[in-house]
Amino acid sequence: MTESPARTIPIGGRSDGCPFAPAPELYEAQQDDALRRVRVPSPLLGAFDAVVVTRYEDVRSVLADDRLRMGGSMPYQAGNLLSYDGPEHTRLRRMLTGSFTSKRARELRPQIEGAVTSALDELAEAGPGADLVQLFCTPIPTLVICELLGVPYGDRAEFQRRTALALDFTQSREVQMEKAAEMEAYMAGLVARHRKAPGDNVLGRVVRDFGDQLTDSELAGIGNMLLIAGHETVASTLSAAVALLFRHPDQLAVVRDDPSATDGAVEELLRYCAPAVIVPRQASGTICVRDQEIAEGERVVASVLAANRDPGATTGRDDLDRLDVRRPVQRHLTFGFGPHQCLGQQLARMELRVALPALFTRFPTLRPAVRDDELDYRTQALVFGVDTLPVTW
């Protein structure tokens, strides 16, 4: 069935030399025609052996295959779409899709612009040396998701701290579970309020339209999943994208000076940063990838970071290791693929499209206040980003 796993690859799979690049083992695996088995250290699941999938078409095919199950990989179960499979997953996801369409994201643009403007004002007030993560990257998506969900913005310090710990792979399983339980207790209180008087927001709508089909614990789980996925991912992506653009001033100038390039630039930054780790899957039957068997019970880890740079992802002769915000076609799997593909991707895109050009237009000389090698890149978390990003102008 399987040869014994030869290598250990951290779940984020980033290179020690450059935090934006895949680990060399992933490039090697991509060139190898045989699928590789590796050992993946994980405080959540314990170290586990897995087939690592790195080619663009292979990642799409495994993520689309519903025989590959989530396999209880997530610590927060009830209500969290990432812990459901099959019809149960479809049923729950359908309750939420109407709140996360492209149209809904366009309607939210004025609110996003408001959040961006107030973050930029705070940054200006703080002055050079301010931390961009604290004053810009984090408040924007937090404010947006709080308004969207009906979560009091005043509670942000607590839930941000809990989220960061719960998603940090360097924390023990106990700490992660404890934080998950605290988050559930917090959301249970909000759900109880919406049960009494459903608000005009996503949580209120779910309670009003589907409240009789959902337990309180499922509702709390839905709220937490959206709260976590809604702020941590975009905040991390903003921090990673800005740090990346600082490394490439010519590309930063395009984002700043050419509004017609914004949408494409955001896709390229998403492709290149690939901030979110895909949840490991488990085969519920024998499946084949390029005629090679993955046996029932085997785990599968799909590297979006590697897949986004796979020459097979492009029909041209593009060098996908290069950042090019004017690249005409940016095929990427940063939001995953298949039934679990990111529910909030249109919202995320809208936030990035508004926030990034606005930042560089308001502060045209924006640059890092510390050397890049002094930055603390979060390479061992479920979502890649930078912890703090002091800037000057």
Ligand code: HEM
């Ligand atoms: C740039 C920002 C974001 C990135 C990179 C990202 C990435 C991803 C990825 C890769 C997945 C699939 C995980 C898997 O298959 O294992 C996912 C799922 C999900 N995302 Fe996002 N996400 C982002 C923003 C958001 C936002 C803003 C929200 C909500 C407001 C959100 C909500 C979700 C939900 C609910 C799922 C689970 C979907 C399901 O299982 O059906 N995400 N995201």
